[in-house]
Amino acid sequence: MARTPLNSIVAQRRSKSKSYRQSYRSCLGASSRLGLTPALTARRLNTSRRAPKSHNITEKLNPEQLALLTKTEWKMSYVTPLYQFRHTQLKSYSRQLSAFIAAEKQQGLAIEVEGSESSFRVSFSVLSGMAETDEDPETVLLQIFSKPMFARQDEPQRSVWSGWLACINGNPDYLRSLPKDFICLPLFGSYGPDALTSVVQSWFQQNFDCYFGPLEINHTIMPPLQITYTINPEDAWELWSSVRKVPQEEKEGKEEEGSSIDIDEVMRFMQGLKSHFYRHFRLDLSVGTLVQVSTALGSAKCNGRIKISNSRYMITTLTLLTEGALLKMPI
Amino acid sequence: MDDLTKRLLQRLIRRMPAQMLKTTLEKWDRLTAAQQQSLDFTQPKWALIETLLTIFEENEFTVKHITELEMLHVINNPNQGMWHAFHLMDPDDTAITVELTQFKEQFKSHLRELVRHVSIKIKKHTDEAVWIRIAWGDGFSKPNHLKPTYVVHHLQTPYVFVTSLTSKQKPLLSQALTLSTRHQGIKDANLSGRKLTAIRDLLMKQYQQVFTTRYPSPLEETNQPVSNPRIEREQAGLLANRLQMACEAFGYGVLPQLQSAVYKLETKYKDDTNKTMTEREEPFRCVVKFASSNLLESIRQCASSGIASTPVTPLLSSIPIKGRNYFVIKDNGLGPS
Numbered sequence: 001m002a003r004t005p006l007n008s009i010v011a012q013r014r015s016k017s018k019s020y021r022q023s024y025r026s027c028l029g030a031s032s033r034l035g036l037t038p039a040l041t042a043r044r045l046n047t048s049r050r051a052p053k054s055h056n057i058t059e060k061l062n063p064e065q066l067a068l069l070t071k072t073e074w075k076m077s078y079v080t081p082l083y084q085f086r087h088t089q090l091k092s093y094s095r096q097l098s099a100f101i102a103a104e105k106q107q108g109l110a111i112e113v114e115g116s117e118s119s120f121r122v123s124f125s126v127l128s129g130m131a132e133t134d135e136d137p138e139t140v141l142l143q144i145f146s147k148p149m150f151a152r153q154d155e156p157q158r159s160v161w162s163g164w165l166a167c168i169n170g171n172p173d174y175l176r177s178l179p180k181d182f183i184c185l186p187l188f189g190s191y192g193p194d195a196l197t198s199v200v201q202s203w204f205q206q207n208f209d210c211y212f213g214p215l216e217i218n219h220t221i222m223p224p225l226q227i228t229y230t231i232n233p234e235d236a237w238e239l240w241s242s243v244r245k246v247p248q249e250e251k252e253g254k255e256e257e258g259s260s261i262d263i264d265e266v267m268r269f270m271q272g273l274k275s276h277f278y279r280h281f282r283l284d285l286s287v288g289t290l291v292q293v294s295t296a297l298g299s300a301k302c303n304g305r306i307k308i309s310n311s312r313y314m315i316t317t318l319t320l321l322t323e324g325a326l327l328k329m330p331i
Numbered sequence: 332m333d334d335l336t337k338r339l340l341q342r343l344i345r346r347m348p349a350q351m352l353k354t355t356l357e358k359w360d361r362l363t364a365a366q367q368q369s370l371d372f373t374q375p376k377w378a379l380i381e382t383l384l385t386i387f388e389e390n391e392f393t394v395k396h397i398t399e400l401e402m403l404h405v406i407n408n409p410n411q412g413m414w415h416a417f418h419l420m421d422p423d424d425t426a427i428t429v430e431l432t433q434f435k436e437q438f439k440s441h442l443r444e445l446v447r448h449v450s451i452k453i454k455k456h457t458d459e460a461v462w463i464r465i466a467w468g469d470g471f472s473k474p475n476h477l478k479p480t481y482v483v484h485h486l487q488t489p490y491v492f493v494t495s496l497t498s499k500q501k502p503l504l505s506q507a508l509t510l511s512t513r514h515q516g517i518k519d520a521n522l523s524g525r526k527l528t529a530i531r532d533l534l535m536k537q538y539q540q541v542f543t544t545r546y547p548s549p550l551e552e553t554n555q556p557v558s559n560p561r562i563e564r565e566q567a568g569l570l571a572n573r574l575q576m577a578c579e580a581f582g583y584g585v586l587p588q589l590q591s592a593v594y595k596l597e598t599k600y601k602d603d604t605n606k607t608m609t610e611r612e613e614p615f616r617c618v619v620k621f622a623s624s625n626l627l628e629s630i631r632q633c634a635s636s637g638i639a640s641t642p643v644t645p646l647l648s649s650i651p652i653k654g655r656n657y658f659v660i661k662d663n664g665l666g667p668s
Contacts, residue, residue, distance in 0.1 A: 224629045224632065225622075225623045225626075225629040225632075227620070229620075230617060230620075231617045239600070239605075242607035272600075272602060272605060277619065279601065280594070280644065280646055281619070282640040282644045284638065288638075
């Protein structure tokens with residue numbers, strides 16, 4: 001996921017610790033705002049993390065919710081903490097947001113959903129079981145259904161937009177530092193017409209005094225030449241094992257519980273792939289921008305779109321993204 | 332007109348923009364002047380389809396007419412779909428004498444021997460290319476006109492270009508082609524792309540060629556005022572050198588528009604800093620795909636701007652030189668395919 005601009009490579013040679021921060025920032029589309037809070041930002045950065053753990057989420061979520069989460073490509077955003085958001089008020093929020101959308105429509109908002117004569121019904125619900133720590137607020141799912149004007153009673157409502165707000169393994173220091181009355185759900189995933197996304201966002205902004213920003217997983221520059229580099233999984237695993245600092249023998253069979261992954265291992269792995277590529281094509285991949293990474297777990301694109309293909313690692317993926325959203329937020 | 336015929340017409344009309352439909356119908360020249368005039372091409376597509384359906388019924392047009400119209404459309408818009416190149420091998424002594432009528436007859440009879448239900452249409456285009464449309468059926472079903480295969484062959488050349496061919500149909504087409512063109516075999520040319528004209532130009536070398544010279548040609552001198560003459564001269568020299576190397580690999584002119592190139596690499600992993608991987612016996616397996624709206628142009632740009640080191644690696648310059656865009660690379664060099 002890391003963008004590898006030339007300057008970060010150069011910086012790496014000069015000062016190792018500095019380059020981590022640079023590449024970590026650029027990995028999340030560094031904004032100038034981040035520069036204003038260097039201390040806090042630095043505290044929130046991880047240069048070493050535990051190896052991903054798999055979670056059997058199928059027992060916690062119902063199949064319908066799981067299918068929605070894992071079969072959709074989500075457009076990711078970060079959200080600053082919500083002021084006076086209550087998980088107990090979801091029914092009332094559903095009504096308020098429905099009314100808000102109706103009002104926006106009356107004012108001439110063009111929402112291009114099939115059959116413009118239809119009205120919208122909003123549903124807020126809790127996706128319990130996603131939160132990992134006691135400090136993580138429960139995930140909230142939002143769905144917007146379209147109701148045709150002359151629909152029969154038994155006609156099923158069509159879901160036209162979905163979204164969710166989550167905080168998975170959010171940095172406890174950060175969460176505890178928030179004033180009372182603020183709920184931190186920094187990760188916002190949405191799927192559906194952009195017009196509806198922005199209506200939902202502006203309703204949240206008006207009601208909970210929060211701010212949404214794009215969670216680019218990288219910079220969005222499409223180079224004229226696109227290169228897709230697919231590595232045989234076994235060979236990729238061997239290369240990865242060869243760059244690990246601690247030999248990975250003991251973890252055979254059991255989950256690599258407790259083992260940690262360092263950023264320089266990740267960088268050595270990436271460098272290994274790049275030099276193998278260079279040896280054949282004499283093209284330096286560092287010059288370009290990494291726009292997408294896909295593995296059996298899912299895919300992440302630089303424009304902030306993600307897809308989770310393996311539910312067992314959904315929690316781990318969302319933990320990483322929560323960290324990214326917290327890092328990206330201006331406060 | 333039965334339902335299937337109607338569907339065929341609807342599908343064909345739907346994929347043509349209104350203006351293109353107008354010119355195609357004019358070229359086709361099977362509608363009366365009055366009928367042609369009754370068509371309003373500013374109407375929405377569905378209304379236009381309704382009018383055309385009525386006209387086609389009036390004229391008692393059949394599947395044969397619709398496929399004729401479709402063929403005309405495909406011939407005039409050859410840069411759609413995915414085209415794959417094939418190479419005919421080992422021509423018989425008489426291969427050079429095969430002419431159009433003979434080829435037509437032979438091809439049809441050979442293919443009909445292999446497939447019971449098949450509909451074949453052959454048309455010669457002005458640029459000497461022979462266009463073949465095949466609708467496949469099998470022992471039990473009628474030819475499926477909704478998924479036809481198109482084949483383009485230039486008589487007296489070993490090149491064949493094919494679009495929409497399934498792996499089941501491939502051996503049948505191969506046999507009919509080798510027999511009717513009097514060759515011993517046919518092989519995949521490992522070249523494919525969305526633009527038929529581009530892959531044809533690349534394979535038949537119909538673009539500005541590169542003639543590699545052993546000695547680089549002298550560089551033109553520039554007479555621009557410079558701030559630091561020594562540095563500027565050196566940089567200008569490097570740039571000119573890179574440009575020249577890029578052009579020596581890919582030529583100076585307009586390049587055929589290829590969209591992609593794929594390399595299947597099974598080569599040893601070598602890295603002085605990684606003993607484990609370097610000592611490993613097995614090759615490192617990966618697939619690299621380059622994609623661009625104009626791939627050769629992009630690579631030439633990479634080389635001339637310094638993103639790719641010069642001289643350009645043989646792996647990349649092989650695309651224009653060998654006229655292919657699919658390679659399997661093993662440590663003993665370029666594999667056969």
